[in-house]
Amino acid sequence: MAARLAEEWFAICGGCEVTILDIGEPLLDVLKQVEIVHMPVLMDHKLFGQTGEGTEMEIPAADVGLISGGIRSEEHKKLAQEMRKKCKILISLGSCACFGGIPALANQFSTQELLEKVYRDSVTTEKNGIPNEQIPALTDRVYAVHEVVPVDAYLPGCPTTPEMVAGALVALLEGKPLPVLPTKSVCDECPTKREKKAVSTLKRRLEAPDFVPGAPLSEMRCLMEQGILCLGPATRAGCGGSDGNPRCIRAYMPCEGCFGPMSDKANPMVDMMGALSSIGLDPKQIPDRAATFNRFAGAGRLRPLPRR
Numbered sequence: 001m002a003a004r005l006a007e008e009w010f011a012i013c014g015g016c017e018v019t020i021l022d023i024g025e026p027l028l029d030v031l032k033q034v035e036i037v038h039m040p041v042l043m044d045h046k047l048f049g050q051t052g053e054g055t056e057m058e059i060p061a062a063d064v065g066l067i068s069g070g071i072r073s074e075e076h077k078k079l080a081q082e083m084r085k086k087c088k089i090l091i092s093l094g095s096c097a098c099f100g101g102i103p104a105l106a107n108q109f110s111t112q113e114l115l116e117k118v119y120r121d122s123v124t125t126e127k128n129g130i131p132n133e134q135i136p137a138l139t140d141r142v143y144a145v146h147e148v149v150p151v152d153a154y155l156p157g158c159p160t161t162p163e164m165v166a167g168a169l170v171a172l173l174e175g176k177p178l179p180v181l182p183t184k185s186v187c188d189e190c191p192t193k194r195e196k197k198a199v200s201t202l203k204r205r206l207e208a209p210d211f212v213p214g215a216p217l218s219e220m221r222c223l224m225e226q227g228i229l230c231l232g233p234a235t236r237a238g239c240g241g242s243d244g245n246p247r248c249i250r251a252y253m254p255c256e257g258c259f260g261p262m263s264d265k266a267n268p269m270v271d272m273m274g275a276l277s278s279i280g281l282d283p284k285q286i287p288d289r290a291a292t293f294n295r296f297a298g299a300g301r302l303r304p305l306p307r308r
């Protein structure tokens, strides 16, 4: 009998749903064994019944539930609770669901400040009222899914990788344990050359590193030692494809931290300050350190800043 799959999306961009399609041909084998019972991006399932006759939002029962996106409204909270109630196994799909992701950068501001900025204070906005009718109330901040309901597994990344989604779905279909996330850092899997000393101060973000196109990555100097801010030291490994090389480094780009911190207790700010100092770079050159070092992990870590 096919496994029943439900998927919901909250505060997202949709990239993690595209990653499911990016699984490519192996997805065809997975789909033969799966019955999708709820997936707003694919099918119009009415939460309050086909004719709106229901009084509570309902999702069909499923063996596996995937949630992408962090929780930003009271409606998301209720849907997360309904997904938890109806799904035997619940998985956070992507960094927005796992740690708030990019939307959680907004946690540096109160909800009122955000509403004022978007609907009243921005230079291109006509100063009208703040909408408050027939829309779900916002929560006080962006929450990761596991801050609201218990989650069984995490597939981080912005977006997460097709290999991880396929690996998790195949494991579940075969009744095997879900793959465990690595506990090492992106630097631990990075093949670039390191000499433990920066050759330059931190560069502007858009400057390109020195590399020889087509040459093995092991011949390129570590990007941070080249003066390019790279969050590899404070980011969980696991984004590499079949060659194991981190996804961005393979494209000669620095790690932006999308796999999140190496553990719940890790403090990316402290880890990055230590990594920068250890090669002679001054972390104080980075003006917005809390947001920069928690770019994808603001749900439990960023709070409104004192205003001057």
Ligand code: SF4
Pocket (backbone or CB within 6 Å): 011, 012, 013, 014, 015, 016, 017, 068, 069, 093, 094, 095, 096, 097, 101, 102, 157, 158, 159, 160
């Ligand atoms: S984790 Fe990234 S790709 Fe996935 S929904 Fe969030 S912003 Fe989009």
Ligand code: SF4
Pocket (backbone or CB within 6 Å): 186, 187, 188, 190, 191, 192, 194, 221, 222, 223, 224, 225, 230, 231, 232, 233, 249, 254, 255
């Ligand atoms: S700082 Fe970046 S470039 Fe340097 S080793 Fe770590 S991941 Fe690789």
Ligand code: SF4
Pocket (backbone or CB within 6 Å): 157, 158, 186, 235, 236, 239, 240, 246, 247, 248, 249, 254, 255, 256, 257, 258, 259, 260
């Ligand atoms: S290198 Fe860093 S930013 Fe790039 S995919 Fe891997 S974890 Fe994400």
